[in-house]
Amino acid sequence: MVSKNQIKLVRSLHQKKYRNIHNLFVAEGIKVVRELVNSDFKVNSLYSSDSEINLGTPDVIELVTEAELKKMSALTAPNKIIGVFEIPKNQKPNFDGWVVVLDDIRDPGNLGTIIRLCDWFGVEHLVCSANTVDCYNPKTLQATMGSISRVNIGYTNLQTFLQNAPVGVFGAFMEGDVVYGTDLPKSGILVLGNEANGVSKEIEALVTQKISIPQFGKNTTESLNVATATAILLNEIKRN
CATH class of the missing domain: 3.40.1280.10 (SPOUT methyltransferase, trefoil knot domain)
Known part of the structure; x- marks a missing residue:
C-alpha cells in the first residue's frame, strides 16, 4: 500500500520548487512513461491502478487504487500510470548539427x-x-x-x-x-x-x-x- 508520504512527495513534484529540491519529476500516461522507462532516464518509482500494465522492463510498478492515483495526479481525469524519474544532469551541446x-x-x-x-x-x-x-x-x-x-x-x-x-x-x-x-x-x-x-x-x-x-x-x-x-x-x- 502506498504511504501518505509517497503521495505527498509525488504531488509536490508538480511544482518546480520541489522538483528542484528533490531532483525528481513526474510523468503521466502510458506512452510518456514507457518512453522514459526505455530511455536513459533513471526511474525512481512507478505507480499504476491497472495491474495488467506492462512496460516491457523489469522495473517494479507499485499497484495503487484509482483514488490514490488521483491524489498524485495533476490531471482532472488521471491516466492509469504515473512515473517518477530523476532529473538528468545538463549535457554540453555539440555543434556538429x-x-x-x-x-x-x-x-x-x-x-x-x-x-x-x-x-x-x-x-x-x-x-x-x-x-x-x-x-x-x-x-x-x-x-x-x-x-x-x-x-x-x-x-x-x-x-x-x-x-x-x-x-x-x-x-x-x-x-x-x-x-x-x-x-x-x-x-x-x-x-x-x-x-x-x-x-x-x-x-x-x-x-x-x-x-x-x-x-x-x-x-x-x-x-x-x-x-x-x-x-x-x-x-x-x-x-x-
Missing part, C-alpha cells in the same frame, strides 16, 4: 511542442534561457509525447552561451532575410524568442543573421505561434 535556443518561452505547451519538433527534425540539443518554462512542467511533458527522452535540454545564461558559440547564430524575426532564399549552413544555432516580445534586445545583439518567414496572406495576423515558426524554420534548415 543545429542547436535550437529559446529566449524566454513561457507557455508549457509551446515548449513541449518545440521539444517534439526537435526530436522529429533530429535536433539533439535544445538550450533554454533561465526564464524559459521548466521542461519538466506536467503540461510540457504531456505535449512532448515522450520526445523529451531523445532531446538534451539545458538551461543557461544565453548571452554567455552565444558569445562562446563556434557557429553562426540565426535569429527568427518578423523582419529579416526570407528563410527560403537564405543559404543555411550544415550547423548553426536557431534562436526563437518570447511569445509576446520576440527575441530580447540583449540576445538580438548576438545574432549573426536575422531570418524570417514571409507572410503570403493579408496583413491581419501579427505573428506566427512560436512552435509553428519553429516547425517551418527547422523544415527549411533540414531541407537545405
Whole structure:
C-alpha cells in the first residue's frame, strides 16, 4: 500500500520548487512513461491502478487504487500510470548539427511542442534561457509525447552561451532575410524568442543573421505561434 508520504512527495513534484529540491519529476500516461522507462532516464518509482500494465522492463510498478492515483495526479481525469524519474544532469551541446535556443518561452505547451519538433527534425540539443518554462512542467511533458527522452535540454545564461558559440547564430524575426532564399549552413544555432516580445534586445545583439518567414496572406495576423515558426524554420534548415 502506498504511504501518505509517497503521495505527498509525488504531488509536490508538480511544482518546480520541489522538483528542484528533490531532483525528481513526474510523468503521466502510458506512452510518456514507457518512453522514459526505455530511455536513459533513471526511474525512481512507478505507480499504476491497472495491474495488467506492462512496460516491457523489469522495473517494479507499485499497484495503487484509482483514488490514490488521483491524489498524485495533476490531471482532472488521471491516466492509469504515473512515473517518477530523476532529473538528468545538463549535457554540453555539440555543434556538429543545429542547436535550437529559446529566449524566454513561457507557455508549457509551446515548449513541449518545440521539444517534439526537435526530436522529429533530429535536433539533439535544445538550450533554454533561465526564464524559459521548466521542461519538466506536467503540461510540457504531456505535449512532448515522450520526445523529451531523445532531446538534451539545458538551461543557461544565453548571452554567455552565444558569445562562446563556434557557429553562426540565426535569429527568427518578423523582419529579416526570407528563410527560403537564405543559404543555411550544415550547423548553426536557431534562436526563437518570447511569445509576446520576440527575441530580447540583449540576445538580438548576438545574432549573426536575422531570418524570417514571409507572410503570403493579408496583413491581419501579427505573428506566427512560436512552435509553428519553429516547425517551418527547422523544415527549411533540414531541407537545405
